[in-house]
Amino acid sequence: MLYREAGQFKTSYQKDQQIFPILQDRIFVAIILVIAFGVVPMVGNDYWLGTIFIPFLVLAMAAIGLNILTGYAGQLSLGTGGFMACGAFAAYKLTTAFPDLNIILVLIACGVITALVGILFGIPSLRIKGFYLAVATLASQFFLVWLFNKVPWFTNYSASGVISAPPREVFGFLVTGAEAHPSVKYIFVLSLVTVLALAAKNMVRSSLGRNWMAIRDMDIAAEIIGIKALQTKLSAFAISSFYCGIAGALWAFVYVGSVEPLAYDINRSFQVLFMIIIGGLGSILGSFLGAAFIVLLPILIKNTPAFLGIPMASDMVSHIEAMVFGVLIIFFLIVEPHGLARLWTIAKEKLRLWPFPY
Amino acid sequence: MARKPFGDVILKAENISLSFGGVKALQNISFQVREHTISAIIGPNGAGKSSMLNCIQGFYHPQEGTITYRGKVRRAQKSHEAARNGVARTFQNIALFKGMSTLDNIMTGRNTKMKSNFLLDALYFGPSLKQELEHREKVEQIIDFLEINHIRKTPVGRLPYGLQKRVELGRALAAEPELLLLDEPMAGMNIEEKEDMCRFILDVNEEFGTTMVLIEHDMGVVMDISDHVVVLDYGKKLAEGTPDVVRNDKDVIEAYLGVSHD
Amino acid sequence: MEILNAIFVAPFVEIASYPIFFFEVLIGGLLTGVMYSLVALGFVLIFKASGVFNFAQGAMVLFAALAFASFLEWGISVWLALPMTLVVMIVVAYLIEKLVLGRLVNQEPIILFMATIGIAYFLDGFGQTIFGAEIKSINIGIPDGTWEVGGMLIPEFDIVAAFVAGLLVVVLAIFFQKTRVGRALRAVADDHQAALSVGIPLTTIWTIVWSVAGIVGLVAGIMWGGKLGVQFSLSLIALKALPVLMIGGFTSVPGAIIGGLIVGTGEKIGEVFWGPAIGGAIEDWFAYVVALIFLLFRPQGLFGEKIIERV
Secondary structure, three states, X not given: OOOOOOOOOOOOHHHHOOOOOOHHXXXXXXXXXXXXXXHHHHHOOHHHHHHHHXXXXXXHHHHHHHHHHHHHOOXXXXXXXXXXXXXXXXXXXXXXXXXXXXXXXXXXXXXXXXXXXXXXXHHHHHOOOHHHHHXXXXXXXXXXXXXXXXXXXXXXXXXXXXXXXXXXXXOOEEOOOOOOOHHHHHHHHHHHHHHHHHHHHHHHOOHHHHHHHHHHHHHHHHHHOOOOHHHHHHHHHHHHHHHHXXXXXXXXXXXXXXXXXHHHOHHHHHHHHHHHHHHOOOOHHHHHHHHHHHHHHHHHHHHHHHHHOOOOOHHHHHHHHHHHHHHHHHHHHHHOXXXXXXXXXXXXXXXXXXXXXX | OOOOOOOOEEEEEXXXXXXXXXXXXXXXXXXXXXXXXXXXXXXXOOOOHHHHHHHHHOOOOOOEEEEEEOOEEOOOOOHHXXXXXXXXXXXXXXXXXXXXXXXXXXXXXXXHHOOOOHHHHHHOOOHHHHHHXXXXXXXXXXXXXXXXXHHOOOEHHHOOHHHHXXXXXXXXXXOXXXXXXXXXXOOOOXXXXXXXXXXHHXXXXXXXXXXXXXXXXXXXXXXXXXXXXXXXXOOEEXXXXXXXXXXXXXXXXXXXXXXXXX | OHHHHHHXXXXXXXXXXXXXXXXXXXXXXXXXXXXXXXXXXXXXXXXXXXXXXXXXXXXXXXXXXXXXXXXXXXXXXXXXXXXXXXXXXXXHHHHXXXXXXXXXXXXXXXXXXXXXXXXXXHHHHHHHHXXXXXXXXXXXXXXXXXXXXXXXXXXXXXXXXXXXXXXXXXXXHHHHHHOHHHHHHHHHHHOHHHHHHOOOXXXXXXXXXXXXXXXXXXXXXXXXXXXXXXXOOHHHHHHHHHHHHHHHOOOOHHHHHHHHHHHHHHHHHHHHHHHHHXXXXXXXXXXXXHHHHHHHHOOOOOOOOOXXXXX
16 A cells, blocks of 8 residues: 555656656655664664674675676676775875875775776676686786785885774864764765765666676677677776775775775675675665675674573684575575565565555 | 668678688678668578678678678678667577666667766766667657567566567667668567568568568568568578569579479 | 896796706696696586586585594594595585575576585585584595605605596596496586486486585595695685686686696796795785686687687
């Protein structure tokens, strides 16, 4: 009853193409945004804001990046961690070299730098496809992480090897570094993610998005009808790396407080890949759902035994985590290969008919 | 509406030879196609018909011979450049983008006419939206014409075969081609679907004057709607002419239509 | 200037000045390469037979090694532990087929690939939960000494490993080419549905293939585990098998061997002679970058089947 579309006529193509054509959807999203921007920072405690919401948002951005490359453009990449590292270190070098540069400009710049690196490592995708490409992206992953570890220029020749992110402000509020307040950091990240997610959604529903999906579905046919494979694939790598680079920088500057290469290793790449598989390939919403899932699941696993009163060693917890992840991946691939996003769409379809069964 | 009168020769194939490794797909094929006509290429399976179509379109480059389109000799070019020659096609085994909707698939057909700037696209409102709506208009006209309004948002992977073929035709039409190549457009269809498809083909030819070359096995269809027929067998040309001429050609009857035993 | 000298001049000078040392490193690399090939073989088998790129091969190697090592630890004799582990791997293969692959018949390869990532994570966690995560040793009497040949020191262990790998390759090659089952496997790799339609029992075939891959994994696990001790990093070695496959081609048994040799020697020589100039630990990425460059010129690997797409 609530979710009826009856009476909502789209009187123009523009109305038909909206992100949320159904009124109830628009209201729902508006409510979410109000809660996210208004309620959460007031009500949320520092733990939730700092260790759950912020990583969730940052990883969601990385997931959007990977989704653009793998979910929309069909180029399987296991190099997400490497690109995130690129963004983090680029941001570090920029903030230390240009201390007066506004942090937002720094983020955009590190995104652009990572995009260029992405294009470089994306060039092989013109000759190499499928699994071969996935393995090729491992080259970028391992090489980049090694590079940032070994070449001291990136850490500004730091003796200890621990480089902390310098504090920066936006509109007078401290948003990076150890002193910044979690709710301020939260709003900062939330705003960035909202804007970039909107940009991503706009890109995927435009001709650029169609070209990406055409290359994904049948690249030979795409070329035959005139889509330039070279430009399309490289644009996917570039834009995807842009997002991953900014996510990497945010991870270091806003979440962890320091730039550590270990945070961007092969496990990170797999983590983001799992997010988009579980959340839904080819779906911006799915990137968020997957990120939430992957961020919340370990917390659940860690706390359940304590909750049930069963003592468990911490490394046992990580083994159980691995098992549960594995099972969940397989489960989603069997039951709903299009992930949580598709389940969400199906739920909405059922809601349209509610309370009738069909 | 009356059909446009037949124009001059728009497409000339001269001494085309094409081989893949040791396999000679086409041997010394020559024929001509006049503007605004509907031509059919027929022949048994493996005769080289699809390869010929690929050569006409520019996707394959024959080792010998020339394709002349509108007076210009075709030189070797990349696939996506070939798409800008004014030639569009459909495929024997449907080459639609299964993950996208009907509307989106046909919109991809407009890609040669659209400029893509990712920054403007990210912004959406403004030039990007204007361009999108412009092309959406054109695409909706095609959707109306092909009577596929009811499935415009359905992912094409879910559509039945006959409808997929229609969507593919729509995508080819979206490019506003002067020459349309159809590779077995009626394969796997029942009588009603075939009649619909014939109607669409004839309508496109009447309304836009599009020159068409189709590969088809259904002799009834070929004889009915084509103005000009080329017969291939084992990579060689057996005959060329109007349907009546071809129907009565001795070689064609023997090789293709069957030898009569008295 | 220094860097240029270090990359383009010094290493070659060093190689020329110490030829015996160079050969020692070369042979060491070859032998390591053979061990990589062992792991790559498992990949090739499964890919050849089911078209599935089995990311879990490394986890299978680890699991097999863990099981075997644990059985030995529990006092079971080698001759019993070996068949027991074989049974374990066959059971694992059967379960994988039943619970995962069987439910994903005819899905796109990328979905199957991601499912194997899931299997890998699961096996990793499961193996360590059951068998414990401390480093175990595998001691089955493979000679541990070194041979001296012409002034070079070559570990006996590696020679045994190379021999075992060679034997395995020959057996597998015969299996694929000459037996009925082998032929069926090749049919399945080509086209699942077509194979089904001529009556090849998909489920049985897949179980067989994954079992064989599991056995290959066991052999690899014993070899590597004997050399390094059974520990989690074994599955990272499996990641190293990927560049081997890229160079050799995913569908070729000889390719896995040659690819392994190229990667093994390349890595070792690169690390010893070029490593110090650039900071060391080149082995992290060397194989991948080499494979990447290789692929640019030959996208299907040395012996892989050319991917022909028709429209």
